[in-house]
Amino acid sequence: MNRTRAVTASLATMSLLALTACSGGGSAADGTVRLQMVESLTNPARTALIRELLDEFEAENTGVTVDLVSPPTDQADQKLQQMLQSGRGVDVLEVRDSTVGAFSNNGWLLDLSDDATTWAGWDDLTDNAQAVTAEDGARYYVPYGFYGLSLFYRTDLVETAGFDGPPASWEDLLEQASAIQDPGQNTYGYAFRGGQNGFSNVVAAVEAYTIDDLDVENAYLLTDGSTIFSAPEAQDAVDTYFSLFEEAAPPSAVSWGYPEMVEGFTNGSTAFLLQDPEVIATVSESTTITAEQWSTAPLLTGPTGKAAQPLATAGWGVAEASEHQEEAADLVEFLSGAEPATRFAQENSLVPIIDGAGEDPFYSEGPWSSYVEMTEDPETYVNVVQPRGVSWWTEWEQKADRDLQAVLLGSMTTSELLEEWDTFWTEKYASEQ
Amino acid sequence: MRRRTFGRRQALTILGFFAPAIVFVSWFTYWPMLQGAQMAFRDWNLWDLTSTPWVGLGNFAMILADPVFPIVAGNTLVWVVGSIVPQLVIGFLVALALWRRFRFRGVYQALIFYPWAVSGFLVGMLFRWMFNAEFGVVNDLLMKAGAIDAPLPWLADPKLAMVAVIVANVWYGVTFFAIMILAALQSVPDEVLEAAAIDGAGTVRRLFSIVIPYIWTTLALTVLLRSIWTFNSPEIIYAMTNGGPAGRTHIITTWMIEYTQQGSYGLASAIGLAVMVVLFVFCAFYLMAMRRVNQR
Numbered sequence: 251m252n253r254t255r256a257v258t259a260s261l262a263t264m265s266l267l268a269l270t271a272c273s274g275g276g277s278a279a280d281g282t283v284r285l286q287m288v289e290s291l292t293n294p295a296r297t298a299l300i301r302e303l304l305d306e307f308e309a310e311n312t313g314v315t316v317d318l319v320s321p322p323t324d325q326a327d328q329k330l331q332q333m334l335q336s337g338r339g340v341d342v343l344e345v346r347d348s349t350v351g352a353f354s355n356n357g358w359l360l361d362l363s364d365d366a367t368t369w370a371g372w373d374d375l376t377d378n379a380q381a382v383t384a385e386d387g388a389r390y391y392v393p394y395g396f397y398g399l400s401l402f403y404r405t406d407l408v409e410t411a412g413f414d415g416p417p418a419s420w421e422d423l424l425e426q427a428s429a430i431q432d433p434g435q436n437t438y439g440y441a442f443r444g445g446q447n448g449f450s451n452v453v454a455a456v457e458a459y460t461i462d463d464l465d466v467e468n469a470y471l472l473t474d475g476s477t478i479f480s481a482p483e484a485q486d487a488v489d490t491y492f493s494l495f496e497e498a499a500p501p502s503a504v505s506w507g508y509p510e511m512v513e514g515f516t517n518g519s520t521a522f523l524l525q526d527p528e529v530i531a532t533v534s535e536s537t538t539i540t541a542e543q544w545s546t547a548p549l550l551t552g553p554t555g556k557a558a559q560p561l562a563t564a565g566w567g568v569a570e571a572s573e574h575q576e577e578a579a580d581l582v583e584f585l586s587g588a589e590p591a592t593r594f595a596q597e598n599s600l601v602p603i604i605d606g607a608g609e610d611p612f613y614s615e616g617p618w619s620s621y622v623e624m625t626e627d628p629e630t631y632v633n634v635v636q637p638r639g640v641s642w643w644t645e646w647e648q649k650a651d652r653d654l655q656a657v658l659l660g661s662m663t664t665s666e667l668l669e670e671w672d673t674f675w676t677e678k679y680a681s682e683q
Numbered sequence: 684m685r686r687r688t689f690g691r692r693q694a695l696t697i698l699g700f701f702a703p704a705i706v707f708v709s710w711f712t713y714w715p716m717l718q719g720a721q722m723a724f725r726d727w728n729l730w731d732l733t734s735t736p737w738v739g740l741g742n743f744a745m746i747l748a749d750p751v752f753p754i755v756a757g758n759t760l761v762w763v764v765g766s767i768v769p770q771l772v773i774g775f776l777v778a779l780a781l782w783r784r785f786r787f788r789g790v791y792q793a794l795i796f797y798p799w800a801v802s803g804f805l806v807g808m809l810f811r812w813m814f815n816a817e818f819g820v821v822n823d824l825l826m827k828a829g830a831i832d833a834p835l836p837w838l839a840d841p842k843l844a845m846v847a848v849i850v851a852n853v854w855y856g857v858t859f860f861a862i863m864i865l866a867a868l869q870s871v872p873d874e875v876l877e878a879a880a881i882d883g884a885g886t887v888r889r890l891f892s893i894v895i896p897y898i899w900t901t902l903a904l905t906v907l908l909r910s911i912w913t914f915n916s917p918e919i920i921y922a923m924t925n926g927g928p929a930g931r932t933h934i935i936t937t938w939m940i941e942y943t944q945q946g947s948y949g950l951a952s953a954i955g956l957a958v959m960v961v962l963f964v965f966c967a968f969y970l971m972a973m974r975r976v977n978q979r
Binding site: 505655659 | 729730732815834838840844927930
């Protein structure tokens with residue numbers, strides 16, 4: 251009998267241990283609050299920076315401690331989803347424009363409308379930052395910065411090829427990149443993105459060509475409700491864009507993703523690269539090209555002299571299931587404050603969320619100046635919102651990348667590509683109604 | 684009566700020792716497996732988990748009707764056979780080379796076995812750079828050796844891309860074959876080989892008449908294990924080509940990841956369950972065939 255009791259007791263103890271191991275933050279007996287924060291775009295330097303900011307928050311908020319959970323980036327969204335689904339272990343979390351729809355649909359995110367707009371620092375946020383937080387009458391996160399495209403270019407190669415300055419339009423880019431292309435010397439015009447996420451640059455070109463009729467709130471649609479891929483201008487855009495592959499890129503660019511494109515530019519073999527500002531730090535650290543050999547230029551314009559600037563973003567939100575929503579919202583407010591937010595944006599190479607941060611010499615000089623130029627000229631570089639939050643966004647990304655590669659391999663024409671994409675979006679939107 | 688009491692106590696003691704393992708395996712393996720399996724029969728989409736209705740065999744029907752399915756199935760077959768056959772042959776040769784004692788054998792063994800300690804994903808990343816047409820070492824070496832005149836677009840050409848991912852997988856998997864076969868070779872009694880040599884059997888005769896029959900069971904099981912792992916392992920392809928170009932290196936498990944990334948957990952689970960059934964049937968037939976061969 252004693253043995254039976256012993257066995258039962260051991261099993262009960264183990265079950266309790268297992269259950270307590272699964273639980274997240276909470277309140278300690280002495281009244282202190284323990285928050286759990288989960289990031290999803292993890293890298294060691296970024297994690298260290300967030301930890302420093304959290305230490306500052308803890309120093310300012312006695313009685314609150316924050317544990318930072320940093321799953322590997324490629325599994326982070328799934329882990330976050332599992333934690334949110336279980337309703338435990340998450341107080342503050344990283345919310346991206348591509349995950350906010352799913353997370354909020356499932357009721358996992360707290361609506362910060364009442365908290366956010368009454369914060370002391372709310373008015374310090376840029377119009378863009380305030381605008382992206384609003385979704386169907388709710389605010390599920392506060393962005394920590396924006397990712398936006400600009401053109402990285404080799405100043406020396408452009409000059410040697412006889413041009414006065416960097417290309418301003420897609421047509422200019424084709425002309426300059428083709429002139430610079432010299433495979434015999436291992437020099438290529440354009441770091442063409444044919445691999446993962448390659449479709450995004452095709453769309454950037456189509457949006458630049460359709461900008462005058464573009465629905466800026468949904469940059470995959472025209473103002474008449476049809477898709478941008480059905481516009482006659484879209485054909486000119488894709489023909490120009492794919493000519494870059496034919497005339498000014500290495501044939502193997504069919505499989506080039508982010509690492510190959512950046513490597514091609516930093517090792518000096520490609521003259522042009524369309525990328526987010528985070529690449530500024532990588533290129534700056536390169537020992538192959540000197541600071542005088544490269545710079546950045548604003549995003550390429552279409553035939554009417556305008557470009558669409560789709561700002562991708564992510565930020566911090568609060569879990570609906572958090573037992574400490576008030577403290578969690580305080581943490582989001584702290585991270586969105588002028589000093590921590592500017593530091594986070596600068597050290598992660600992001601377009602800042604704080605009004606006037608662009609006047610900092612960090613942004614107004616060197617390769618960052620093109621971002622300031624675009625910000626200051628919203629008539630030419632029109633900020634647009636892409637429908638990244640729709641439920642079929644990942645399906646779209648995968649299909650679009652496959653179709654792009656099919657065109658590059660010659661098994662699909664550019665007009666078939668546009669027809670495919672137009673049908674895809676038209677049918678998806680129709681199925682929603 | 685006394686004996687029965689003792690038996691009950693003994694049973695409880697045994698249960699006490701087994702209980703932790705049963706609890707942990709049930710909690711961390713079988714419960715998630717059951718959860719995953721039931722998802723295969725529901726419309727389980729990350730986008731809206733507030734409604735996950737039962738759809739019967741609907742997910743399986745959708746997978747079979749997908750035009751990508753035949754391509755993925757064919758690629759999976761090429762991937763498994765193309766990986767296992769070279770791994771077996773090269774692994775066998777490596778094991779034979781390391782079988783007999785020679786100077787620095789330990790060093791050679793360590794060098795040859797080290798790939799097994801590297802993660803498959805990392806192997807994929809490394810080979811992605813090695814096969815890069817412009818900056819990769821593979822084209823560089825081939826050009827210096829005069830084997831090619833111009834760089835080959837390894838990961839951009841559909842046929843070459845499949846060759847490239849298989850080469851990476853062969854490099855990764857040879858080690859396991861070598862380890863297993865070497866262990867089996869070391870169990871072959873020296874006296875039998877010596878007796879055969881005295882009777883006039885040459886190296887090739889001894890290999891096919893004594894060594895291979897002696898290690899046959901190990902060979903068969905190693906092929907079975909590696910076939911299952913290769914069938915199930917998407918990481919090298921995922922890191923090298925992400926299934927591209929244009930889906931031409933997609934195998935069943937990279938396809939499953941694609942659905943997972945879309946949030947279509949119901950479809951992904953259906954593929955997972957189908958993979959399990961296919962592997963179960965394959966194992967059953969394989970083991971039956973092996974038994975027949977052994978009985979001859």
